[in-house]
Amino acid sequence: VHPVEAFSGPTGFRITRQVWVRAECDGEGLARLVLRRIGVRVRGDPREVLRENYNVELRVSNLIIMPSFNDFLGGQAVNRRSMGRESIFKDFIGPVLRSGSVRIGEAEVHMLDGTYLGTISHLRTLV
Known part of the structure; x- marks a missing residue:
């Protein structure tokens, strides 16, 4: 998973930006x-x-999810809204995130310049 944040405008224009994700884990x-x-x-x-x-x-105690270092690769939008706890984990690629051992909802999201955007659960309410 290479995380991105998807930003949408009122006209339907959508851009994505690469982000770092720091999550607590079991x-x-x-x-x-x-x-x-x-x-x-x-x-x-x-x-x-x-x-x-x-x-x-x-x-x-923490897991750092890194963005891709190639702008052309894209990534997976972490602020996409899900319907329930199980669907949160089904959306992610890889056994570590699907295992439920990572507290992904409380994970902190930072842009590449260090700007703190909030937690994933908070960002999903803004979509």
């Missing part, structure tokens, strides 16, 4: 997802599995 949920994807069964705490088998300490 580290244990993401660890379970990754371990499951590589074929590891997790019966207990995924932190222990990561520490014992891979010598990795789980410290994730």
